[in-house]
Amino acid sequence: MTEQVVIVSPSGVARLQREAERIAAIKARGAVPRQCGDAIxxxxxxxAFQVFEPMRLCPVGADDYEAQPVGYRGRSxxxxxxxxxxxxxxxxxxxxPxxxxxxxxxxxxxxxxxxxRHATAGVRCSSVEALRTGGSGQGGEFIDAVLRDRDEIDLLRRRIGTGSAIEVRRVRPSKRGSRVSITNRRLVDMVxxxxxxxxxxxxxxxxSVYGETVKAVRAALASVLDRMAGPVRTGRIHTLHKGA
Incomplete structure (x- = not known):
């Protein structure tokens, strides 16, 4: 037989009930919406998660495409x-907005x-070139993909540049306090x-976090993201997320 101690507050409310309510709230946060089915x-x-409807561009006719849902059994x-x-x-x-x-x-x-993806590829960048010529054809394709990712990362980081999103003015440290400049690269990486x-x-x-500083750093990040996209952005992702 299992014994359970219930501590009752002066108002007569048992702590055990509050604990049950706390656990129920935790379970509710992890509940999967019905439109997603029971496979998740x-x-x-x-x-925190977001519900979306997986979509994919499918060919329609000779030269047209249409976004169509591709969720498992039509589910989100x-x-x-x-x-x-x-x-x-x-x-x-x-x-x-x-x-x-x-x-x-x-x-x-x-x-x-x-x-x-590049960080978890399991291949050191310094030895990629040496491995590229060895192994099977499949291994070569993997190395090629790693190299493409590295080249694209280098391109995007060149577009980010070495500038600062917010700079500390040239004043004495006693007046400046503990503030340091926020570089564009650090801003992008942190977010x-x-x-x-x-x-x-x-x-x-x-x-300090207030309207002007938040507005400035937000505008800086938006500008850098636009610059990273470049005049023509090439992507290899063909799946659309409706509602994401």
């Missing part, structure tokens, strides 16, 4: 929400995916790769 497991540790899917989703949701709650355009968000996510908010970027560099 409930996972409270998954964190979910993906973990990133910092761009969080910022868009915060703006929507305040009935303000989204802080970044869909193109800027796509560029930020594309850069993140490139860097993460896109490390999933940090603009507030966290400012605080990490010793800046």
């Amino acid at each position: 497991p409930e996972a409270p540790a998954r964190g 899917a979910i993906r973990n929400a990133d910092v761009f989703d969080v910022m868009a949701a915060a703006a929507a709650r305040k009935k303000k 989204a802080p970044f355009t869909l193109g800027q968000i796509a560029m930020g996510r594309h850069y993140r995916d490139l860097v993460e 896109c790769i490390e999933d940090r908010s603009l507030r966290e970027v400012l605080e990490a560099h010793g800046w």
Whole structure:
């Protein structure tokens, strides 16, 4: 027989009930919406996620394309929400426009995916050229893909440049405080790769968080993302996320 101790507060409310309510709230956060079906497991540790309808451009006729849903059994899917989703949701709650355009968000996510994929490729960049000529044809294709990712990352980082998003004016350290300049590269990496908010970027560099500084760093990030896209952006992603 299992014994259980229930501590009752002076008001007569049992702590056990509050604990049950807390656990129920955690489970509710991990519940998967019905439109996604039962193939996706409930996972409270998954964190915030967004429901979307997977779409793909399919050929229609001789030279036309149409976006068509390609979800499993016609169902929606979910993906973990990133910092761009969080910022868009915060703006929507305040009935303000989204802080970044869909193109800027796509560029930020594309850069993140490139860097993460290249970092987990399992091949040192310094030895890639040596490995390129050896092994099977399949291995060569893998190395070629790693090299393409590295070249594209280098291109995007050249477009980011070495400038600063926010600079500290040339004043005495006693007047300047702990603030340091925020470079464009660090801004992009913190937001896109490390999933940090603009507030966290400012605080990490010793800046006060208020309307003007947030506005300045947001405008700087939007400008850099546009510059990263370049005059013509080439992508290798052919799947669209409706509602993402």
